[in-house]
Amino acid sequence: MPARRWRRRRASVPRGGGPRPPRGSGWPVAVSIVPGLLLVGTFFLVPLGVLAYTALGDWGALGFRFLGLDNFEAMFADDTFWKAARNTVIYSAAGVFIQVPLGVVVGIILAQHVPGWKAFRTILFIPFVISGAAYALIFSVFYNARYGLLNSTLDVVGLNRGHDWLFSIDTALYAVTATSLFILGFIIVLVMAEIASIPRELYEAAEMDGASPLQRQLRITLPLLRNVIGTIVLLTLLGYLALFDVVFILTEGGPNDETVSLVVYTYRAYINGAWGYANAVGIFIVIVGLLLIVGVRRLFRIGERTL
Amino acid sequence: MRRVFGGLGYYGVLVVVTLLALGPTLWVMASSLKTTGQILSGGSLLPQPFTLEGYTTAFKEAELGRYLVNTLVYAIGGTLGALVTALLAAYPMARYDFRGRNTLVATFSLALAIPVVGLATPEFFVMRELGLFDRQYGMVIFYTALFFPLSFVILRAFLVSLPPELEEAAVVDGAGYFTIVRRIVVPLARPALATVAVIVFVGIWNEFFFANLLMASSENQNAQMAIASFRTQFTFDVGATVAAATVVMLVPIGLFLVLQRQVIAGLTAGTTK
Numbered sequence: 001m002p003a004r005r006w007r008r009r010r011a012s013v014p015r016g017g018g019p020r021p022p023r024g025s026g027w028p029v030a031v032s033i034v035p036g037l038l039l040v041g042t043f044f045l046v047p048l049g050v051l052a053y054t055a056l057g058d059w060g061a062l063g064f065r066f067l068g069l070d071n072f073e074a075m076f077a078d079d080t081f082w083k084a085a086r087n088t089v090i091y092s093a094a095g096v097f098i099q100v101p102l103g104v105v106v107g108i109i110l111a112q113h114v115p116g117w118k119a120f121r122t123i124l125f126i127p128f129v130i131s132g133a134a135y136a137l138i139f140s141v142f143y144n145a146r147y148g149l150l151n152s153t154l155d156v157v158g159l160n161r162g163h164d165w166l167f168s169i170d171t172a173l174y175a176v177t178a179t180s181l182f183i184l185g186f187i188i189v190l191v192m193a194e195i196a197s198i199p200r201e202l203y204e205a206a207e208m209d210g211a212s213p214l215q216r217q218l219r220i221t222l223p224l225l226r227n228v229i230g231t232i233v234l235l236t237l238l239g240y241l242a243l244f245d246v247v248f249i250l251t252e253g254g255p256n257d258e259t260v261s262l263v264v265y266t267y268r269a270y271i272n273g274a275w276g277y278a279n280a281v282g283i284f285i286v287i288v289g290l291l292l293i294v295g296v297r298r299l300f301r302i303g304e305r306t307l
Numbered sequence: 308m309r310r311v312f313g314g315l316g317y318y319g320v321l322v323v324v325t326l327l328a329l330g331p332t333l334w335v336m337a338s339s340l341k342t343t344g345q346i347l348s349g350g351s352l353l354p355q356p357f358t359l360e361g362y363t364t365a366f367k368e369a370e371l372g373r374y375l376v377n378t379l380v381y382a383i384g385g386t387l388g389a390l391v392t393a394l395l396a397a398y399p400m401a402r403y404d405f406r407g408r409n410t411l412v413a414t415f416s417l418a419l420a421i422p423v424v425g426l427a428t429p430e431f432f433v434m435r436e437l438g439l440f441d442r443q444y445g446m447v448i449f450y451t452a453l454f455f456p457l458s459f460v461i462l463r464a465f466l467v468s469l470p471p472e473l474e475e476a477a478v479v480d481g482a483g484y485f486t487i488v489r490r491i492v493v494p495l496a497r498p499a500l501a502t503v504a505v506i507v508f509v510g511i512w513n514e515f516f517f518a519n520l521l522m523a524s525s526e527n528q529n530a531q532m533a534i535a536s537f538r539t540q541f542t543f544d545v546g547a548t549v550a551a552a553t554v555v556m557l558v559p560i561g562l563f564l565v566l567q568r569q570v571i572a573g574l575t576a577g578t579t580k
Contacts, residue, residue, distance in 0.1 A: 021403040027398040028484035036396035036415065036455060042437075043452035044418040046546075047429030054428070104323055109317050122319050122567060127328050129559040131513030133531040137538060137552040141338070141545065142331040147349040149334045155349075182328035186574060193575040242424045245515045249535045263424045263516075270520075275428045285425035293420055 010105045048286075059276035071280035081281070083257050084265035087173060091261065092240040094177045096233055101188025104229060108217055110188060111195040121192070125185030132245025139179045140166065140250055166251055172258045179246055187232050194228040195221060230300025237292050241285060334554075339553040343546035368438030371551050372528070374533035380443060381518075381529060382511040385450030390500060392451060393458035398492050401466035402454050402474070412463070419456035428518055434521050441523045449521060450514070454507045461573060463507075465499035466492070502573030505566050509559045530555045 021029050055072075058065045075081050106124065110117040127135075142149050145164035154160040165175040198221065206216050244263040247253060253260030253268070262285055269278035297303065337363050338346050340354035365371045370547070399405075400412055414490040423430075430449075431440065439445025477487050493500070522528060528536075534555055537548040563570055 018402055018404045021399065021405055022478050022484075025484040029403065029405065030487075032395040032399055033411065035392040037411070039392060039452040039455045040415055040418050042433060043430065043449065044416075044421060044423075044426075044456075047426040047433055050429035050432055051426055052404075102324065106321065109320060109323075109324070114317050114321075120325065122564070123325055124566075125563065126560055127332065129509055129513075129530075129563045130332065130556045131515065131531050133513075133515045133535045134552045134556040137534055137548060138331050138335045140538060141335055141346075141549060147347050147545075149331060152349045182324065184324065184328060189571050189574055194569075238422060242422050244424060248523055249538065263427075266425070266427060267520075268430050270431070275432075278428045281526075282425040282429075283425060285422050289422035290420065295325065297405070304528070307379075 007186065025107060051279050051282050051286070057276045059279070062275045064276070067276070071277045075280050075284070076278065080109040080257050081265060084253075084260045087258075087260055088240060088243065088262045090173065091177055091180075091243055092237050095236040095240050097276050099184065100183045100187060100229070100232055103183075103184035103232070104191050104225065106184055107188040107191025108195065108221060111192045111221075121185075121188060124188055127183045128185035133249055135179060136246045136249035139175075139246075143175055155223055167224055167255050169255055169258050172251060172255055176243050176247055176250060176259045179250070186235075190228050190232055191225060194225055226300055227234045227302055227304070230296060230302040234293065234296040234298065234302070237296065241289055241292065312485045335549050336553050338459055339550040341546065343544060346545050346549070361537045361544075361548075362554070363542060364547035364553070365551040368569065369532060369533070369547055369551065371530070371554065372529055374530040375554070377443070377527060378512055378529040378531070379444050381450055381514075382508050383442075383485035384447035385511045386504050386507045388447060388451030389454040389458045390504060393455055393462050393503070394493070394496065394500065395488070396422075397459050397463040397466055398488060401463045401469075402471065409457060415456055415459050419460055423453065424516055427516075430517065440521060441527060443527055446518070446527070449517065453514075453557070454510060458507060461503050462496065462519060464497055465496060469495055498569070498572075501566070502569040505569050506573050509562060509570075512559055519536060532546065 054064065055070065057067045057071075106120075110121055130138075141147075143165040145151060145162055148165075150165065151160045151162065163171065165171045202220050203216055206220055211219065239263075242263055243261045244267065247259055247261045247264050248267070251259045253264045262281065266278045266281040268287065269275075269281060334352065337352065337354060340357050340359070342356070342358050342360055345351070345354065368523055388574065396415070400408055409526050434440040434449065436443060437445075439448060473491050474487050482490070515535065516528070518529045518532050519535075522532070530551075534548065537544075537551060
């Protein structure tokens with residue numbers, strides 16, 4: 001018995017450790033943790049359980065009937081599901097290959113403390129605090145065929161064909177994708193914080209060895225940003241996996257499902273009362289999210305220090 | 308010479324990116340001061356004549372004020388809830404070692420990793436079973452829960468880095484557990500609490516998905532739902548809609564401009580720790 005206790009305490013030490021609670025504070029500690037435990041239990045763990053179980057059946061206003069894996073079969077056989085998956089991949093790819101590199105480049109530029117860097121950091125952060133709903137409204141007006149800024153700008157250069165960007169099958173997906181590509185504030189701030197922690201001596205040494213400014217950024221900064229870029233890529237992917245507001249308010253997934261995202265697709269099933277089916281898609285989303293966390297952490301070796 | 312060109316290149320990138328990032332937003336904000344007729348005719352970038360017509364319509368006819376008050380209730384209530392519950396849980400789990408602590412830390416942190424939008428239907432079910440569906444206090448509780456994991460993770464990371472001497476001295480002096488939390492931990496954690504408060508407040512202010520999912524009656528709607536429904540209602544008044552959207556976004560923008568340091572520090576701490 002004493003041996004078991006010893007082993008348990010030792011096993012928990014490397015992750016922070018700390019002393020045992022002082023005498024008499026066992027109850028207060030327990031009482032302090034209960035509210036959080038109730039919240040997490042009620043709104044995360046129980047819903048996860050409900051999700052896992054009800055995905056295996058026909059669940060709606062009339063009750064629940066166990067079906068096994070039928071929902072998943074139906075899901076994988078549905079063209080709209082694949083369209084939603086494809087679109088989510090496209091949104092994410094645009095995020096990872098356009099938004100993230102752009103944010104990293106701007107972050108590196110601003111970290112040089114060029115005159116005005118603080119102002120640019122502040123201004124470029126603003127889009128990040130604007131809600132998805134407000135953003136959707138901004139772009140619904142911006143893309144409007146008749147009075148939108150996009151077409152009136154094209155008018156100036158004589159290219160305005162009165163195109164309806166959001167509701168034409170050939171441009172809708174691009175138009176929706178473009179709405180969030182320039183929300184860079186978050187990326188910039190993380191990159192700048194990471195660069196601030198790089199010792200200046202590294203750059204001075206490289207400069208003495210005759211490395212050009214560009215070489216210094218490519219050979220020193222970029223490799224040292226691996227950790228933070230990994231984190232940014234992960235958060236970007238999780239963000240697009242959860243994409244709903246902008247798509248739902250701008251197009252509701254239309255025209256002809258060209259812009260539907262996975263979450264909009266689940267939401268439709270929920271609204272139609274096909275709760276079991278909605279939850280099968282929900283499980284798919286949760287599993288993809290967890291796989292992304294594991295995969296991206298591995299890929300970028302997040303957590304390992306380079307210095 | 309090369310320096311000058313390098314500098315120009317930098318500013319070229321910065322200016323283009325800024326225009327792309329904020330151009331549409333600024334244009335919409337400027338449009339909120341135009342008459343609906345002027346917006347619909349396209350043309351000029353700046354409002355002339357300048358009018359507050361859109362704002363009056365948004366507040367008088369669309370009752371924007373009521374939705375803003377609702378949003379404020381959710382945001383303040385949820386922020387307080389998340390702060391209190393997260394601090395209570397984070398402190399002992401940062402300071403002390405006890406049976407099950409690591410499991411609890413892992414569970415709370417895992418809750419942050421789950422894509423909650425995947426849980427839409429179960430959340431609706433839980434809220435309905437608990438009688439919280441379409442209730443204002445229900446939404447406050449829900450938002451408390453939604454932002455608990457993030458608040459917990461940020462606060463715990465901060466508290467772990469805090470030296471324990473002050474509290475140890477207080478224990479020796481015979482201070483009770485909650486006295487220590489109130490008199491020593493809360494004041495020391497003030498910077499982290501401020502950061503979490505801003506982030507959670509803005510998060511709840513901007514929240515649309517669960518508001519839309521968990522509220523049915525229009526008198527409980529938050530401002531995000533209100534502006535989204537302006538667009539789909541068939542009496543679509545562009546002037547009022549852009550004015551309402553402007554008001555709704557100016558709140559988090561204003562908060563950010565005032566509390567920039569806290570926001571930036573918090574985001575950096577919350578994601579890299």
